[in-house]
Amino acid sequence: MILVLPRDRPSAWIDELVREAEGLGWSCEVSLGDEQVIVALSGEGDAARLEAAFASRADVDVVPLLSPREYARLRARRRVMAGMASGLGLLTAIGAGVPVAGFLLPPKGMLSDPDFVRIASTGELRGRRAKSVLLLGKPVILVRLEGERYVALSAICTHMSICHLEWDEERGQLVCPCHGGAFDLHGNVVQGPPSIPLATYPVEVLRDELYLRREG
Ligand code: FES
Numbered sequence: 001m002i003l004v005l006p007r008d009r010p011s012a013w014i015d016e017l018v019r020e021a022e023g024l025g026w027s028c029e030v031s032l033g034d035e036q037v038i039v040a041l042s043g044e045g046d047a048a049r050l051e052a053a054f055a056s057r058a059d060v061d062v063v064p065l066l067s068p069r070e071y072a073r074l075r076a077r078r079r080v081m082a083g084m085a086s087g088l089g090l091l092t093a094i095g096a097g098v099p100v101a102g103f104l105l106p107p108k109g110m111l112s113d114p115d116f117v118r119i120a121s122t123g124e125l126r127g128r129r130a131k132s133v134l135l136l137g138k139p140v141i142l143v144r145l146e147g148e149r150y151v152a153l154s155a156i157c158t159h160m161s162i163c164h165l166e167w168d169e170e171r172g173q174l175v176c177p178c179h180g181g182a183f184d185l186h187g188n189v190v191q192g193p194p195s196i197p198l199a200t201y202p203v204e205v206l207r208d209e210l211y212l213r214r215e216g
Pocket of ligand 1: 157158159160161162163176177178179180181192193194
């Protein structure tokens with residue numbers, strides 16, 4: 001089991017939660033990511049009691065370690081829910097009068113292929129190698145390569161399809177705060193436990209703007 005917690009909570013809150021899990025018979029190992037806190041649980045604790053203890057806490061996700069079959073089912077369900085959520089987000093933004101079209105569509109006359117989505121400007125990556133962005137609601141990590149070339153990779157670890165990857169400048173890799181998985185800039189797994197490569201997206205540069213191709 002792992003617990004996925006928001007990153008913005010004070011450490012006293014995390015400590016209290018860890019004590020609660022330990023009181024239920026679990027040993028806890030806390031990893032602080034940029035966007036999430038992951039508490040990996042091991043030991044003889046009762047999974048049902050743990051889930052019941054945190055069931056009413058919207059800010060704590062209890063994620064079971066699943067059999068391959070259950071995992072495939074969970075992924076399918078999450079994909080459907082993510083699709084619904086991004087659809088809802090778009091409707092909400094339109095309802096609130098947010099000019100989303102300007103973000104989603106390339107400027108007129110610059111890139112006519114509707115499959116390309118403007119994601120950032122080259123200036124946003126000046127002075128650093130990587131930036132987290134959203135591609136139609138999905139987290140993506142954009143990395144600047146040599147010679148003004150760019151690559152974009154999904155920022156969701158393929159091991160459990162829930163943890164957000166982080167850019168490790170020193171290693172030049174995307175690493176997972178949950179169980180230490182790592183991927184190279186081609187999306188290949190360079191360190192388990194993940195076994196599935198990351199999705200990558202072609203990046204086009206046009207007049208200092210970066211565009212990604214939508215998934216088919
Ligand atoms: Fe396990 Fe990423 S979720 S390594």
